[in-house]
Amino acid sequence: MxxxxxxxxxxxxxxxxxxxxxxxxxxxxxxxxxxxxxxxxxxxxxxxxxxxLGDEEVTASAHPCIGWIDHTARMELHQIRALISGTVFQNPQETWSANRVASMMHTTPRKIRAALFAQGDALTHLCRTQRLMRALFDAFQLDLSVADLKRRVGWGADKDLEATFQDWFGVSLDTVARLRASSW
Structure with a gap:
């Protein structure tokens, strides 16, 4: 919509x-x-x-370029989200904030937040998602303790990675470890 x-x-x-x-x-x-x-x-x-609803074009303006501008803006927003996602996935242990992302992209934190909001996301949610995805990836690839995995993906020491992982993916880190061990 x-x-x-x-x-x-x-x-x-x-x-x-x-x-x-x-x-x-x-x-x-x-x-x-x-x-x-x-x-x-x-x-x-x-x-x-x-x-x-759906893929219908919104015709609230009679300006002939509105569709092109909207398409370009959607592409830029999608690229910003994809760039942030990829960067966080590759470097999950870093401390990510709107200020840091904005300085990397030579823009303002407000524009970063607005771009993510327009895509239905927020930086904290995006970082959490990418850290969890990286935890899943690393849990399948590497034999790490939960403490090492938390450190590797930038999960706070006082936060419960195991419970969040279980809620997010529907499997426990122990199950992933057993699957990894049985596949080798």
């Missing part, structure tokens, strides 16, 4: 983050994701938006 502000201002709350959409701004919402949409119009200043 996509939401495009057509007139006035509207507020979109998603995963605990509130974002104001101004006229012409568009945001994509993944299927089945919960969002709260607040139209803050009045009698003399109405607010409207266009909701589109």
């Amino acid at each position: 996509s939401i495009t502000a057509d007139s006035g201002e509207l507020s979109l709350t998603r995963r605990g983050y509130v974002r104001t959409l101004r006229v012409g701004q568009r945001i994509a919402v993944p299927a089945f994701e919960q969002v709260d949409l607040l139209l803050t119009g009045s009698l003399f200043r109405p607010t409207a938006c266009v909701l589109a």
